[in-house]
Amino acid sequence: MSTTSRTTRRGLLAAGLLSLSAIVGGASADDTAPPTPADAGRRLYSSHCSRCHGPNMVTPGTVAYDLRRFPEDQKPRFVLSVLGGRGAMPAWNGILDAEAIDALWAYVLTRGR
Template sequence: MRFVHLVLLAAAAPALAAPPNPLRGDPAAIEPGRAAYAAHCAACHGDQAVSPMAEAPDLRRLDGFCRRLADAALKSHCLRDVDTYYLRSVLDGKVRAGVVHMPPWRGVLRDDEIWAIRTFVETRPLDPPKRTTSVDAARAAAPPH
């Protein structure tokens, strides 16, 4: 019986994955993505995809792990997984413990707008890592030698 479930799950897996972002790397998608982002996303996720609120994630970091991968095939697979997560999140929204953390955008945003937004976000630069440890703070406060 378990084998049948695994076979059914394996057969359904390709249908569960979204296609990769068809606009990734297309410079013509950035401006429409910026406009759609400003109209629909910026209120929660910040002007440049840098979230002003803890509840709304920093969208620039969605594929941070993928960016560090050296193997091209693995990186492509990773980005496809993140694209699937992104698409499902946008279409279906996010609800935790009965609280809506992100509304669903299915029927509001067209597919081309959704992918243009993702393309725009992928062009936003990442901030350098912040040094917030007590050791770093002590070093910054210490007088120069």
């Protein structure tokens, strides 16, 4: 992780960005284009997940899991974690249904880009 962190920092400075910035919040925007599952997942992620896993999945990854490195071939593990909770992560069973979790999985696969 420390290597990743240093790389990211260099990247920020090299790009000359003045701000440590990232998208937060949660809402359904009034988009005109038909939303993809990843779009729906992004909105759900913003309202339900970003508070712990970070805006756009950008996180130090110490307490909260860094979803950008969730193995792509382990969707069942993802579904189990979301429904039942894991460590400090709460169980979302009863709030997020199968369709919502599919959308979140589609978003996780984008790696936040």
